[in-house]
Amino acid sequence: MSRFERKILFAIGLSVFLTLGGSIFLAGGAVREVYRVGVNERFGAELVRGVEARRGQIMALRSGSEQVADAVEWAVAAEVTARRNTSRIEGRLQELLQRYDLVRGIRVTDEANAEIARVSREPDPSGAVMRTTTRDRDVDAGGMKLRVAVEVAVPEAYFERLQDAGEVADVYSRLQRQSASVSDIYVWVFGIMAFLVIVVAFLIGAIVSRRVTRRVTALAEASRQVGAGDLTVTLPTGSNDEVTELTQAFNDMVRDLRDSRARIEYMQRISAWQDFARRLAHEIKNPLTPIQLAAQELDETYDGENEAYRKKLEHARAIIEEEVATLRRLVGEFSSFAKLPRADLSPSDLCDLAHGIQDAVPAILEDVGRGTPAPVEVRVTCATEPIRVRMDPMMLKRGVDNLLRNAIQSVYEAHPSGGGEVLVRAYRTEASGVIEVRDNGPGISRENWDRVFDPYYTTKTEGTGLGLAIVKKVVLEHGGQVRLDRAPEGGARFSIELPLMDSP
Ligand SMILES: Nc1ncnc2c1ncn2[C@@H]1O[C@H](COP(=O)(O)OP(=O)(O)OP(=O)(O)O)[C@@H](O)[C@H]1O
Ligand SMILES: [Mg+2]
Structure with a gap:
């Protein structure tokens, strides 16, 4: 891994760590604070007290219904004792039913368990559900043994409310016990999420930075090649970013270097050729006049009789003069090339x-x-x-x-x-x-x-x-x-x- 990649990964890691770490810290604090305010002992105690109060209410109702049953027994015994017989006591029983709301029905039987009298209340028109209990006891009425069964009813709603309150208090006390561990769980969940985010960010960072470093390394390698004199290198340019711009600039630079090297080399070659042309022109130019003069002289000074030989001489002189003229033209062009300003x-x-x-x-x-x-x-x-x-x-x-x-x-x-x-x-x-x-x-x-x-x-x-x-x-x-x-x-x-x- 290159230094550049390490730096990028470090930067990614640090920024993810700071932002997520900060939010975990704050979120953990917030959760704890919520529990501290919302789930505290005072509320818990208050709830428990509410439950006890409801229980007390039900206990009171129970003992109330006991007392009512006592009162009904007592009143039946007094009635039978006063009348000295048990006939026509229904009226009294009806009265008792009217007086005590909690009583649903009364049944009086004798020692042999034969029914003497029985009254019962019409069902509650509101339809409220009632929890009934029947208390059955032997009563002594002026020497007569009777058995009085009193059915008392308490609305079911009382018990349900007690149960609800108990459950709420239960849940609350569980919450209270768990408050420390719940905020810990939040921190853990956040921590694991942070870890996953860091891993993903590292992977993405590694892929992206690897692509950049590969291209930068290629640039460095190509620069070394150029430094060593190889001007044929060109790097591929693909996407549209700063590295591509750099690569493009590098390619342009190498092309300019190549052009100017070619230019310098060509100028050096031309200058060598100019030197060569100058020497050639000089060497050829000097003997041309003597050659031409010699040919002329040979032709003009022949005074022999041989006509065929004279013709040959004239022909040779014409060829020499023509070739010398061509050479003179070439010499002229060579030296004007040599003297090119x-x-x-x-x-x-x-x-x-x-x-x-x-x-x-x-x-x-x-x-x-x-x-x-x-x-x-x-x-x-x-x-x-x-x-x-x-x-x-x-x-x-x-x-x-x-x-x-x-x-x-x-x-x-x-x-x-x-x-x-x-x-x-x-x-x-x-x-x-x-x-x-x-x-x-x-x-x-x-x-x-x-x-x-x-x-x-x-x-x-x-x-x-x-x-x-x-x-x-x-x-x-x-x-x-x-x-x-x-x-x-x-x-x-x-x-x-x-x-x-x-x-x-
Ligand atoms: N327009 C053209 N079409 C075809 N060939 C060409 C053309 N121009 C140049 N050349 C070729 O390039 C060669 C070099 O040309 P250059 O002008 O350097 O010399 P040259 O014309 O041969 O000689 P000079 O210029 O001294 O008359 C030519 O000989 C010819 O073969
Ligand atoms: Mg030409």
């Missing part, structure tokens, strides 16, 4: 250059056609807006002349009796002013695209192969580029790109 840049309009080229077209056509204009259609176009670049108009014109001459030569060779077309076009792109020369000739095969810019590369019997080398040198001195590709017309297209002065 550096471009002297000043702000100019690329369209002015195009117009200058237009003016030179007839002379070039005539030159290529060796006296009669070659039947080639040449068009020169330019945008109406000026295309402002820094350039040396003389040298650049010489370069474009060369491109135009090459194009005309190539289409003239392919279509000697007409049909050849050449287009010279000046236009601008976002950052460059471009002047291109394209034709419908045979074009240049892909494997020679780099070689044609080498000095002395030529396919023409009378060519020096210096034309394109000069073009490239001049354009590089302008801080520009010259590109070669296939023209839409099928021939070659040479494009000179110069940095625009007013580009953003």
Whole structure:
């Protein structure tokens, strides 16, 4: 794991820990506080007291009903004792029933368990459920043994309320006992959740940071390669983030380095070739005059009779003079290549250059056609807006002349009796002013695209192969580029790109 990943994971861990840890702490405190306020002993004691009060009420009702039963027994005994017999005591029993609400019914039997009298109350019209108990006792009424059963009833609701209150008090006391452990459970649950969140956050963090570090490591490795001189590296750019921007910037930087290294190498090569041309021109130029003079002298000083030999001499002198003239032209071109001045840049309009080229077209056509204009259609176009670049108009014109001459030569060779077309076009792109020369000739095969810019590369019997080398040198001195590709017309297209002065 890289240091960067460790730092990211540490940051994720710390932030999750602080936020979740804080909330667990606060939530635990809040739960405890809720219990402290809501589940305390005072409430509990109050509830228990409520339960006891209800129980007391029921006890009171019970003892009340005992007393009522006592009173009813006593009244029955008194009635029977007073009357000295047991007939017609129902009236008295009815009275007793009216007097004591709790009594539901009274039954009087004799010693032999034969019923003497019985009264009972109509069921309660409210429909309230009652809990009834019957008390059965022997009573002595002036010597007569009687058995009096008194049925008393207490509303069931009293017992239910007691039961409810008991349950509430029970639950409450359980809550009270559990209050400490419940808040602990909350803390545990939160803790486990926090742990899971931390694990998930770590996993996501690890995946995300791994992707970033992998790309950063690739960048570092590529930088090392570039440092070691390998300028062929390019890194893939995929998503849309800062690392991609960095990668893009890195790729741009490597491409610029590559371009400027190629530029420097080319200029070094050209300068070596210029040296070579200078020496060659010098070495060839000096013996040319003596050779020519010697040939002339040989021819002029022969005064022999042999006519055939005289003819031979004249022929040899003509050949020598012709070849010497060719060598002189070559020497001239070599030394002008050797003395090629550096471009002297000043702000100019690329369209002015195009117009200058237009003016030179007839002379070039005539030159290529060796006296009669070659039947080639040449068009020169330019945008109406000026295309402002820094350039040396003389040298650049010489370069474009060369491109135009090459194009005309190539289409003239392919279509000697007409049909050849050449287009010279000046236009601008976002950052460059471009002047291109394209034709419908045979074009240049892909494997020679780099070689044609080498000095002395030529396919023409009378060519020096210096034309394109000069073009490239001049354009590089302008801080520009010259590109070669296939023209839409099928021939070659040479494009000179110069940095625009007013580009953003
Ligand atoms: N428009 C073109 N179509 C086809 N081939 C071309 C074209 N322009 C250049 N070439 C090829 O590139 C070679 C090099 O061109 P360059 O201008 O450097 O020298 P050259 O034209 O042969 O000689 P010089 O310029 O001295 O007359 C040419 O010989 C030719 O083979
Ligand atoms: Mg040429």
